[in-house]
Amino acid sequence: MWTVEEHLADVLGKIRPLEPIELQLPDAQGCVLVEDVTVPAALPPFDNSSMDGYAVRTADVEGATEEFPAVLAVVGDIAAGSGGASVTVGPGEAARIMTGAPLPAGAEAVVPVEWTDGGAGAGPAIAMDAHSKVPERSGGEVRVHRPVASRAHVRARGSDALTGELALAAGTVLGPAQIGLLAAIGRATVLVRPRPRVVVMSTGSELVQPGEELAPGRIHDSNSFVLSACARDAGAIAYRVGAVDDDAELLRATLEDQLIRADAVVTSGGVSVGAYDVVKETLAGLAGEEGSVSFRRLAMQPGKPQGFGRIGPDRVPLFALPGNPVSCYVSFELFVRPALRALMGLDPVDRTTVRAVCTDAVASSPQGRRQFLRARHEPGSGTVSLVGGAGSHLVKALAQANALVVVPEETTSVAAGTEVDVVLLG
Numbered sequence: 253m254w255t256v257e258e259h260l261a262d263v264l265g266k267i268r269p270l271e272p273i274e275l276q277l278p279d280a281q282g283c284v285l286v287e288d289v290t291v292p293a294a295l296p297p298f299d300n301s302s303m304d305g306y307a308v309r310t311a312d313v314e315g316a317t318e319e320f321p322a323v324l325a326v327v328g329d330i331a332a333g334s335g336g337a338s339v340t341v342g343p344g345e346a347a348r349i350m351t352g353a354p355l356p357a358g359a360e361a362v363v364p365v366e367w368t369d370g371g372a373g374a375g376p377a378i379a380m381d382a383h384s385k386v387p388e389r390s391g392g393e394v395r396v397h398r399p400v401a402s403r404a405h406v407r408a409r410g411s412d413a414l415t416g417e418l419a420l421a422a423g424t425v426l427g428p429a430q431i432g433l434l435a436a437i438g439r440a441t442v443l444v445r446p447r448p449r450v451v452v453m454s455t456g457s458e459l460v461q462p463g464e465e466l467a468p469g470r471i472h473d474s475n476s477f478v479l480s481a482c483a484r485d486a487g488a489i490a491y492r493v494g495a496v497d498d499d500a501e502l503l504r505a506t507l508e509d510q511l512i513r514a515d516a517v518v519t520s521g522g523v524s525v526g527a528y529d530v531v532k533e534t535l536a537g538l539a540g541e542e543g544s545v546s547f548r549r550l551a552m553q554p555g556k557p558q559g560f561g562r563i564g565p566d567r568v569p570l571f572a573l574p575g576n577p578v579s580c581y582v583s584f585e586l587f588v589r590p591a592l593r594a595l596m597g598l599d600p601v602d603r604t605t606v607r608a609v610c611t612d613a614v615a616s617s618p619q620g621r622r623q624f625l626r627a628r629h630e631p632g633s634g635t636v637s638l639v640g641g642a643g644s645h646l647v648k649a650l651a652q653a654n655a656l657v658v659v660p661e662e663t664t665s666v667a668a669g670t671e672v673d674v675v676l677l678g
């Protein structure tokens with residue numbers, strides 16, 4: 253028997269991060285950057301207004317009040333997106349300016365429109381008149397009711413990022429804010445490790461796709477759906493092949509067809525000791541260029557029988573997971589997810605493990621095997637409660653779980669109220 257750690261070490265030892273590729277920004281989300289990205293030009297690229305208001309010279313509005321406003325001639329109207337170069341604010345002048353529009357020459361600060369009459373001559377404005385309705389507001393006069401400090405409501409060129417500064421370091425995982433920064437500095441593509449393409453297939457002649465009628469003795473294929481969802485959740489691109497009958501030739505042909513689009517292959521079923529366990533039968537016999545897959549028993553429950561190896565000329569990692577639905581899911585979480593994260597260059601590769609007080613007793617746990625029990629973890633109270641039993645077929649309980657309670661190899665029972673290790677799922 254292999255320990256969980258030995259099997260994981262064997263898997264991770266055979267995984268190399270995928271070669272970096274240049275991806276469009278939206279496709280790079282969740283990926284690891286493999287280049288240092290520097291800021292090519294100052295951000296913001298020009299001094300601009302942070303308010304809808306009037307660009308003024310501060311001396312002109314010194315001492316201004318509502319009763320004794322500074323009356324300024326409006327010499328321009330600067331919308332965001334306009335160059336603004338044609339406008340210069342001289343003494344006694346102001347330019348109407350919108351949030352994000354470039355500060356015109358001569359102006360030192362912006363007074364928000366609420367500190368003015370907005371050009372309407374009827375006391376403090378609450379907003380500007382729309383240009384489409386009152387076009388004459390782009391000229392005329394404005395009464396300013398309050399003084400303003402130099403550079404007030406001005407966002408200085410380079411106040412966010414300076415030219416040549418490091419925007420994002422290699423190794424950064426690109427989340428929404430990082431994607432936003434890259435877009436803001438004008439990058440359309442970035443060099444990242446791509447998402448692995450994972451081919452998922454169930455095996456078993458008893459399997460029927462959801463939506464189809466069940467004949468006697470047959471069940472719906474759930475593993476290919478779980479595994480595809482797990483792969484996507486781990487950041488990979490999943491190709492769900494569906495179910496392949498227990499037929500060695502068919503399995504071999506399907507794998508051969510699928511390898512072209514796979515950075516990893518995950519199968520479920522057919523790895524135990526039955527007479528129709530064709531995954532084991534087929535893959536254990538690979539030789540030479542075909543690669544090799546070894547089958548072993550792990551000291552864990554669920555998930556005892558496992559196959560792992562690399563197949564085809566490109567040595568694509570292949571995980572042959574047990575068919576029992578819970579065994580299949582737990583095996584993915586413990587071994588495949590870390591491998592996919594390693595392919596993406598993500599770190600850490602493992603799920604988070606915390607300590608929590610188990611509110612339930614575990615009456616018996618197999619000696620010599622690490623048991624993973626489905627549970628609900630309550631972070632607020634630091635407790636964890638078991639859901640369902642240890643049976644590897646209990647998919648309803650699995651769907652209620654958000655964690656796995658770990659019962660160590662040499663522990664055969666756990667009293668309620670004991671602190672245990674808990675693997676958090678998601």
Ligand SMILES: Nc1nc2c(c(=O)[nH]1)N[C@H]1C(S)=C(S)[C@@H](COP(=O)(O)OP(=O)(O)OC[C@H]3O[C@@H](n4cnc5c(N)ncnc54)[C@H](O)[C@@H]3O)O[C@H]1N2
Nearest residue numbers: 454456473474475476521522523524556574575576577579
């Ligand atoms: N004599 C022994 N029998 C078994 C042993 C053993 O040590 N000695 N180990 C048991 C354990 S533990 C596991 S886990 C399973 C693993 O079996 P296989 O990987 O060969 O899986 P199958 O036999 O194909 O299926 C097992 C079980 O799961 C159901 N199944 C399979 N695929 C799906 C799917 N895609 N969706 C839903 N359910 C699926 C299948 O119908 C079986 O009920 O072996 C034990 N046996």
Ligand code: MOO
Nearest residue numbers: 554555556579644
């Ligand atoms: O390992 Mo099986 O996975 O115990 O049901």
